[in-house]
């Protein structure tokens with residue numbers, strides 16, 4: 001968390017609770033017995049070597065994959081039986097954000113904003129983020145014509161503008177130039193300060209974000225470490 005005062009969840013429940021979850025493709029388990037929780041306003045990094053199962057774990061947390069065992073709750077609601085409104089408390093930016101072929105970037109925003117009945121302040125927030133990420137002037141273009149970094153920025157804008165209680169991001173800084181990565185880190189810090197629980201995967205130390213915790217996924221198991229570990233250069237050589 002970036003500020004000293006802990007934000008409160010509206011339900012009093014953790015933003016995310018994973019208990020004894022397991023997932024596998026075919027006969028092989030990718031990971032199992034995974035237990036952790038994310039508090040409102042917390043910042044958590046998910047790290048681990050290539051192929052450890054970070055993207056798979058994030059997709060499971062977002063409800064995109066079926067678990068082999070265990071259960072996930074989002075702001076107190078079981079993910080399996082969550083209503084659309086309960087699921088809407090979570091936003092997920094996956095590793096390769098997908099967009100509709102035949103609508104422009106601003107039409108994507110329009111669609112999302114209208115579907116979620118955004119207030120004026122949400123529309124303002126979306127405009128602010130587009131400006132901040134430097135993509136406002138490209139909004140009449142189709143996201144398919146965007147570069148990889150521009151698509152990532154649009155996906156992050158859409159997710160952040162929704163003001164979720166839980167935000168999951170799969171290597172969001174990977175395609176970003178250093179200045180844009182810095183802006184994203186600032187925006188994720190702001191989201192956490194508002195009470196959003198942020199979980200993002202990454203392979204490198206982030207310059208600006210000071211995580212509360214680091215989840216290390218390796219050899220099929222998940223270990224929880226204190227966020228201070230992310231300050232140690234040696235740690236990043238080991239994951």
Ligand SMILES: Nc1ncnc2c1ncn2[C@@H]1O[C@H](COP(=O)(O)OP(=O)(O)OP(=O)(O)O)[C@@H](O)[C@H]1O
Pocket residue numbers: 025030048049050051052053054055056057
């Ligand atoms: N659709 C699939 N079918 C079968 N195996 C898969 C599938 N998707 C991923 N895997 C396997 O699951 C394992 C975990 O993959 P995943 O993409 O979650 O790892 P990761 O930690 O995100 O890796 P990276 O750091 O390279 O992005 C890998 O061994 C991968 O080969």
